[in-house]
Amino acid sequence: MPSQVLIEQSLGAQAFVALLRAHATVTRELSARLDAEHGLTISDFEVLLRLVAAPERRMRRVDLAQEVLLTASGITRLLDGLERAGFVERDSCPTDRRVVYAVLTDDGLAKVREAAATHFAQRDELLGTRLDDGELIELASLLGRLGGRDDAAPCDATA
Amino acid sequence: MPSQVLIEQSLGAQAFVALLRAHATVTRELSARLDAEHGLTISDFEVLLRLVAAPERRMRRVDLAQEVLLTASGITRLLDGLERAGFVERDSCPTDRRVVYAVLTDDGLAKVREAAATHFAQRDELLGTRLDDGELIELASLLGRLGGRDDAAPCDATA
DNA sequence: GCTTTACTATTGACTACGCAAACAATCGTA
């Protein structure tokens, strides 16, 4: 039986499959409920969240795409949906006619608030029942190093 | 400006977005290379891996689906592809005529070996350059608790 | 001033799933 080569228990293997499983488990659960209760995908919600926090509640599509890790075309289609639903509007940039802003509408703001109320609670419950505070901090830190460094210097943001 | 409610820094939030980012980053990279170099998706590869380790290199579709976290229909379509490529064959079960086995072919075995050689190296390099051994163990353990318990009663298997 | 290069956004074609429905086979129970 020459197949033992592939039955591997390396640390990388364990961490990798754990990442796949944890991601699938957690997002499956949360996205099912977010969709059922509010008709949003997780990406939809994450986009709306960034817009709420953005100055004047508007962002360029490119920047939005980068923040939620979608491609340019992915963001276009996602925003198409949010636009159709009336949660965002498009606006043009006076100084650069290539860019199209996504602007959160009042309906959109109401929607995020409504969705956030339940989604955050579900998320914190899902994570909180499995991991305590210290572990969550540790996990976020380890995952953060895998996820690349857009905000790699959180010097003063120490919880 | 009443929107601070949504600008949240809870531990759950940090861990959750870190999970999303890490998963996207890691799988994006690895799956792109696995596809480019071997024409397989990560799920394809994971399925082939389970088959290699399975007794007689065969598994029921249901069990396969559960192990790689796909739905029944997902596994059907995935195996369709692997079958078309000649990496697995279907076989029936003499004692239960509902079940269809997926059986790894010799070509399939060769393929996993070939793919494993590069994929494992890439995976370990990706993880290993960001996290040391102790951190990988810690990460796998934390993620394992989020990923639910297929092996939740490891009475004697206590690490 | 042009021309080349780089950036932003959209579209078409495709893929990897999921869900719900359908169907066959098996099991439990009476």
Added chain:
DNA sequence: TACGATTGTTTGCGTAGTCAATAGTAAAGC
């Protein structure tokens, strides 16, 4: 032994996302 409930698999349809190609705009070199 008949019959409802459960299990294993497949299929139709829908959806979120990717990549490659396109086009318009902006910036840089000369």
